[in-house]
Amino acid sequence: GQQVMQIPQYQHVQEGEDFTTYCNSSTTLSNIQWYKQRPGGHPVFLIQLVKSGEVKKQKRLTFQFGEAKKNSSLHITATQTTDVGTYFCASSSGNTPLVFGKGTRLSVIA
């Protein structure tokens, strides 16, 4: 099945700094999804990328899907304390279960 590796495991940033988390796979992915889990909460869907080279933006968040569909990134511009949480990439193929990366825990220091 599809497996995804995610780095870094942790990231501490000053408020206002940028943040990026990366997701990689050894195989071509059908799609990549990104989720955010706040401390004590459950994962919440952010976005799905399907096309090669796709770039999507949500306010300060920019999501990219690599040309070979083997890697993806989530970039947050000018982080805020509300961005704190763990960001997971995940992928599935057809009806197979979502397989999650290990996640990147973001801490924002005010």
Added chain:
Amino acid sequence: GAVVSQHPSWVICKSGTSVKIECRSLDFQATTMFWYRQFPKQSLMLMATSNEGSKATYEQGVEKDKFLINHASLTLSTLTVTSAHPEDSSFYICSARKGSNTEAFFGQGTRLTVV
């Protein structure tokens, strides 16, 4: 939007007892639901795929006799942790999707503590 509801949100039980966790899709029918387990500061580990009207599919290393899954209707899947032990203490989360290659909706999660 689609909502998945999970109950209870937390439970404390004694060793040796069983605990049932419910996962409901509130505004859509889910022929398939997924159960995950999450240890502190770690990722979500898929335990099993719950299939409506048939047996669940368990991931390698997950004891099917210990984690009983029942998916009796298109909107309800249950996970029963049987003969719970302290090492079963964890955060259990269910999810469901409206279709293949679509976003997953997660329940609120159940924090199980076995004492």
